[in-house]
Amino acid sequence: METTIPPQRGAFIAKLGAWLQVAAALGIVGAIFAVSNASKVLSAPGVDDPSRFSEAIGDVxxxxxxxxRLSLVGLVLVTIALTVFRYRSKWMYQMLCYFGLFSIGLSLCQLVFGYHLITWHLMFGVFFLIFALVKKEEFIRSVPPKRPLPSCYNLDP
Incomplete structure (x- = not known):
């Protein structure tokens, strides 16, 4: 028995994963504020207790x-929406291209500035960019294709 996945499930997972990508930007903003607070603690006159500074760095x-962690969960959700649920839309195509380029750029900056590890940013960025460019026609179509799934993926209750 062949079944098709309802597009609503893939859309929800894709949107949730995309919004979790925003968590990385919010975390950077939070870290900037925490660094600002840590520098205020360090520059305060008469601060001899290193535990106050270590608490501020701990917040960072x-x-x-x-x-x-939230960003990684978002990456996994977007990957599941693309591969398992075969979700395709115009906004998803644009997000994959932008995020792929951003992730590759971030990884290259890390390599240039001495962080000599290949991060998961690079892996997901290359995957998203190649996937979006190879499957561009599927994303641009107004009606997503309905491909039958094997019976082992039967999602109907």
Whole structure:
């Protein structure tokens, strides 16, 4: 028995994953504010207690960690929407192109400034950019194609 996935499921997962990508930007803003607070603590006169400064730096790390984790969850959700649910739309095509270029650029900046590891940004960025360019016609069409799935992916209750 062949079934097709309703496009609403893929759309919800894709939109949730895209919004979780915003978490990275919010985490950067939160980290900037935390660094600002840490520098105020460091420059305050008569501050001899290093634990106050370490608490402020801890806030920076927490903001960055939360942002990275939420962003990674968003990347996985977008990948699931693209591959398992075969979700296609014009906004998704644009998001994949922009995010692919941004991720590749971010990874190259990390390599230039001494962070000599290939990060997951580069892997997802290359995947999203290649996927969007190869499947461009599917994204640009107004009606997404309905391809049958194998019966092992039956999502009907």
């Amino acid at each position: 790390l927490v903001c960055a960690l939360i942002a990275v």
